[in-house]
Amino acid sequence: MSAHGCSRALAPRRFERGGCLVSANARAANSAVATTTRRLAATLRMPAAALAACVTLAAQAPPAFAHSTSEAYLTITAPAAGHTVEARLDIALADVDEAVGLDDDGNGEITWGELRARQAAVAAYAVPRVGLQADGRACEPRPPGALQVAEHGGRGFAVLALQFDCPDPPRTLALDYRLFADVNPTHRGLLKLQAAGAVQSAVLDPAAGAPLRLELARPGAWRNFVAYVGQGVWHIWIGLDHILFLVALLLPAVLWREGARWVPADTLRGVGWDVLKVVTGFTVAHSITLTLATLGWLVLPARPVESLIAASVALAAVNNVWPLVGGRRWLVAFGFGLVHGFGFAGALAELGLPQGALAVSLLGFNVGVELGQLAIVLVFLPLAFALRRTRLYRRAVLVGGSGLIALLALAWFAERAFGLEVGLAAFGG
16 A cells, blocks of 8 residues: 555556446436526526536636546655665546557557556656756666556555765755646645654645755744645645635625525625634534544545535525525534545645654644635625625525536536546536
8 A cells, every 4th residue: 555545567458537427327317407407597597508508618627626536646766875866656547548648549548458568658758857856966767667557545646766876875866747737737746755764745736837845854843834734725726616614604695684685784794703603613613524534533535525515515506595504604614524524634645644743734734724714714705794785795606606507516426426527518408
């Protein structure tokens, strides 16, 4: 078992990007999305086709805003003594296909035969874009070993085993990471550095412009805390599903429900109290399950967790249009926050936690998640409060925004639960 999940030698196995539509599941998922589209269109008093077009554009947003982001996983193991630094690079097959072309027959699927035929091209593209220096002197990469495959979050990854020969036993490393800088500016690498009996992590930006300096000495508690705060903030900001769940809960915060209609709240203080309860419920809940999962006391498979997260986003948004839960939205935030905590734990498991600073790192990640959420609230809430009395907010932002969130979340659910790719036809009448 590797740090990033099971990897295995290449075997005749198909990896699908989005997958083929499976008849029964596809019809059920597409029918549900189409039905919801028509009902929302009726509520918004706009043509279903126009609403479908909006959702399709949203679904085609840049990948940095979804949870199937362009990511690679780089694990570097520095030697206790010796000149050779070992590394493992896991690259999403979809990203490799974009860079070097794997899908030779153009059928939207990547087979093991197509991947095997392009092993040399994959290595030729990736290896020069991961440069390493030890104490200011370049380390020479060896030819990578046999290509392997692994899965992260249900997606296929190509795995390269790398070795770098350094002039002297390294005390510091400088990592020049430029993977996919030429094809996808939203790509990020997740670094896991194992050195001196400790684990460090960082987010790698191919467009950073300067190599990342890595101290191999065991980091102190404060340095670990700060590093994982940054990881928590970054994870919230790249996770559109977490963001949209929070936004769906915040949208009605500046309004009160009176019978069948929304009326604007009178004071920002009352709105702030309502938002505080919602955010606190979400925070407490996901902190509980994040801790339980990280400590290994309660671990759930990734696919059902990610599917439930998508469902939670859809239900929170639908509740704004057809109220199912009244004034106790903090209970919704708490209940679904338990599910989102398992999602955060999955991201944290990919990074790894230093066993000698487990509590500090976990606390730092939690604090980072909260800071990321707080930034969203501070940007959204004043604008929503200023617009709360307008028809634009009540009709377009609250109802229309909730409708688009619900439909996008249903598309995610179809993809995550059934392996479908919901296209324009799925939203049609």
